[in-house]
Amino acid sequence: MRALNISEPWGLDALTIVEVEDPKPGPGEVLVRMRAVSLNYRDLLMVGGMYGRGPATGGPITPFSDGCGVVEAVGDGVTRLVVGDRVATMFFQGWISGPPTLEKAQTALGHPIPGAGRELAVFNQEGLSKVPEFLTDHEVATLPCAxxxxxxxxxxxxxxxxxxxxxxxxxxxxxxxxxxxxxxxxxxxxxxxxxxxxxxxxxxxxxxxxxxxxxxxxxxxxxxxxxxxxxxxxxxxxxxxxxxxxxxxxxxxxxxxxxxxxxxxxxxxxxxxxxxxxxxxxxxVFVGSRDMFEAMCRAIDLHRIRPVVDKVFPWTQARTAFEAMRAGEHFGKIVLAF
The missing domain is CATH 3.40.50.720 (NAD(P)-binding Rossmann-like Domain)
Incomplete structure (x- = not known):
């Protein structure tokens, strides 16, 4: 499979597509084929070498916290999801409920956990959630962070x-x-x-x-x-x-x-x-828990709220999408499609 990578010296010129082995889900894990990811300002900072508490060092990083995909396989002990479920990735993989803590804040996708910018990805079942059926894949990908x-x-x-x-x-x-x-x-x-x-x-x-x-x-x-x-x-x-x-x-x-x-x-x-x-x-405010996400999705379903997707690029044109974000050309969200 292919994945987006960014590492030193950072910047859009350092954003590359690499070939890696297909991942396999372990106990409690789910294999997801990604369909779309959306850009956040945080992703632009990450590609530029700035994220978390200061300048990034080393790498590589697989960017993007916000994605939509379909479950292709599940590991032993998975009960939340089945093959064929359409899911969104949670920004904080370990913030399920309750107030934020340092431990929960250290489970963000993109860093320190490899992000959703790849064709296939393995996630803990707790870090995924089902989504409203009436939304498109592009719309779902905008939900986890923004x-x-x-x-x-x-x-x-x-x-x-x-x-x-x-x-x-x-x-x-x-x-x-x-x-x-x-x-x-x-x-x-x-x-x-x-x-x-x-x-x-x-x-x-x-x-x-x-x-x-x-x-x-x-x-x-x-x-x-x-x-x-x-x-x-x-x-x-x-x-x-x-x-x-x-x-x-x-x-x-x-x-x-x-x-x-x-x-x-x-x-x-x-x-x-x-x-x-x-x-x-x-x-x-820094995003929220899975419980909050699922409450939001219930309201979206009830009111039939459609996220505003302004621009869609092929995921292989991530650089062009970042340039559009940096220029402030968008109204609503920018999405990459797989």
């Missing part, structure tokens, strides 16, 4: 009620999932983007308020205006240092900011006194 991160931020960590106002930053995978989930739950949504075209697409998905942050860099003002001066109840913060100051100005007293990404760079930071002054909650 979908689950948005779900956890909105419904596991925040205390939101129908009619509350949530702000989604940008139109990448997590934010678009957040828009779809929030709309289905009866939440009022405001989404930001630098592109009027992308804002129009967000409007079609149910966004109530639209802000072009290039035209309105002080986007906290329209958030305040949309909420009668009160501020929003929740912000999906994906920019990091480059956007946190505006988030602090937009959030209501005792509101919730879910810190998910740092795609806007370091920025100028913010004064911690702002957090104290409005008693807001700032919480880091």
């Amino acid at each position: 979908g689950l991160t948005a779900w956890r931020a909105l419904f596991e960590d925040a205390d939101l009620q129908p009619g509350d106002t949530v702000v989604l930053q940008g139109t990448g995978g997590v934010s678009v999932f957040g828009l779809q989930f929030a709309h289905a739950a009866g939440l009022r949504t405001l989404i930001t983007s630098s592109s009027d075209e992308k804002l129009a697409r967000a409007k079609a998905l149910g966004a109530d308020h639209l802000v072009n942050y290039r035209e309105t860099p002080e986007w906290a003002k329209p958030v305040r205006e949309a909420t009668g001066g009160r501020g929003c109840d929740f912000i999906m913060e994906v920019g990091g240092g480059g956007t946190i100051e505006q988030s602090m100005r937009a959030i209501r007293i005792a509101g919730h900011i879910a810190m998910i990404g740092v795609v806007a760079g370091a920025g100028s930071g913010f004064n911690p006194a702002s957090l104290i002054g409005n008693a807001a909650k700032l919480q880091g």
